[in-house]
Structures are given as structure tokens and as C-alpha cells.
Amino acid sequence: MKNIFDIKTEEDFLTACLETFRFQYENVEIYRKFVDYLKIDPQNVDELAKIPFLPIEMFKNHQILNKNISTELYFQSSGTTQMNLSKHFIADQNIYQESIYKSFDQFIGKPEDFIFLGLLPSYLEKQNSSLIYMVDYLMKKSGKTENGYFLYNHEDLFKLLNDLKYKKVILFGVSFALLDFLDYCTSNSQTLKLSDTLTVIETGGMKGRKEEMTKDELLKILQEGFKTDKIYSEYSMTELLSQAYSLGENIYQCPNWMRILVRNAEDPFNYEKEGRTGAINIIDLANIHSCSFIATQDLGKIMGDKFQVLGRIDHSDIRGCSLLVS
DSSP: OOOOOGGEEEEEEEEHHHHHHHHHHHHHHHHHHHHHTTOOOOOGSGGGGGGEEEEHHHHHHSOOOOOOOOOOEEEEOOOTTTTTOEEEEEEHHHHHHHHHHHHHHHHOOOGOEEEEEEEEEHTTSSOOHHHHHHHHHHHHHOOOTOEEEEEOOHHHHHHHHHTTSOOOOEEEHHHHHHHHHHHHHTTOOOOOOOTTTTEEEEEOTTTSSOOOOOOOHHHHHHHHTTSSSEEEEEETTTSSSOEEEETTTTTTETTTTTEEEOOOOOOOBBOOOTTTOEEEEETTTOOSSSSSSSEEEEEEETTTEEEEEEOOOOTTTOTTOOOOOO
């Protein structure tokens, strides 16, 4: 199969999708059973709209993995101990690392040019987080001595951000932790003296720690608190090996090997037109050894070659990367 990171055109992407579909039908048993259950003949799948998308809930109860590969490495979704958590088994770390690097480079810049700070307490406190793996890898590629994580030590983060105000800094933060940090600054009359060399990337997630709000409301609060016109966002999940990025305004872009389709929330085999809200299907060709075609429980809409995330389908589990629509 063609190297997914060499995809340049839509024709390349379609060819890679169809090859990946057939490969996974043959080698990923759960996906094969799913396709057979739907009574879909793989020989008749000749366009994207005909490819079956595996419900993301399947990662909670099944090992979605190439039958010819054995691995002990897995990423686990966030959630409480009472929840049935998803596991994504990783056959090839090099694919994930290349996806991380090239996505970041495509939308933001070379990791070597930045200092990386992580305000990700809920993820640091749990094992097997794909988000922590991603930030760890970016820190490693950066190689800056100032790189580091913060749990609830807001005073230390405040001081460091002010000390680094003339350097290029990326602050990855889970939503509730960014809001907590701004609350700390306000309650202690601390004034952030930041420059336009700081980029804040929120990764979603309230974890029941804050009142749920729309993404637009969150971005407005963060923009005012960090005194910036744009708050970036990263969209991914445990079951993916690729990331989409928003460079502001909750509008995301995918790397060349990833695509978003929007299905009708009531009829999973019909797709919505551009601009209409529906449930998000994700094609992630980096998932070559698990499943590249995933039907999520997120709501969104296509906007040209970009997309917007709007919230969660009613009655679905609240995930760490979600914000509810009011």
C-alpha cells in the first residue's frame, strides 16, 4: 500500500482508503465481522460512501487489532473508574510518532522551534494516555530544557509563562485546567505579561469539574484570560492516531491522511450535505493495524475542506474531549 504520509491528492486518498478497507477487512477480525453482519460485499465497496464505519463503542469491549500482530502497548480513554473505558492497541509506535510530528508541522510549525508546557492534570494522573504520549513526543523533539508538565501548581506555571514571554511557547491544556489557572490568576490579582509568542492549545474536557459550556463560550473566556485573539484547539481521541487542529474559531483542519464525514444521526448510511449538522465519521489512515473508519458520537458539520465540532449526540457517554452544546 502507498505510504499514507505521501498522500497529496484526493485520488491518492481514495485509493489509499479502498486499499486500507480491504486490508482491514481481511486482517482485523472484529471489523470483518461487523462488515459481514451488515451484509456488505467488500467487492462492491468502490467509493468512500460505501465503506462501513465501525461504531467507536466497539473499542470498549473488543480488541481492534490486526490478527497477525501481538502488542502490549495500548492507549486507554479517560473517564471514571466506574466507566467501561476504550482501549486502542498500538502495533507500530513509529506511525503514531510520524503522524504527531507531521500534523503539528503542517498546521503550527516544527516542534524543534517551541518550548512545550502541559497543563493536563487529569491525563497525567492516569496511565496509557495517548495525549500524554503525544505531548511527551513533541517535548522530546523540541529538546528544550524549559519543557514540562504542571498539575495544580498554578503559581509555578504563572511565573514560568511570564519568564518565557519572549520565547515561542506552546501551552497544551485541558479545558477545565486552563479555566482553573485563569481563576487562580484572577483570585490572586496576578497579571499575565504574555506576548504573541505564546500559543494556547486547548484539548477539550471538563470532566465534570466545571459547568458545561459551548466551545465558543470556552474560547471567548480563554481569549480574554490569555489576552489573545486566537485560542488553538486539538481534536483527537484514544481510538485515533492522528490529530486535527483548529487555529481559532473552532474550525478544524485535517492532515492529508485524515478526513471527516458527517452522517445523518438517525441513518448512519446517509451523509449530510456541507453545512448541515450530523454525527462525525472519521477516516484515519494512520490506524492501519486497527480500524481506519470510525463512527464517533460527536456532532459536527463540514465547512469546505474544514469542519466544526459542535458537541455530543444525546444519551452518549460524556468523553474527555467533549463539550456539550447548550
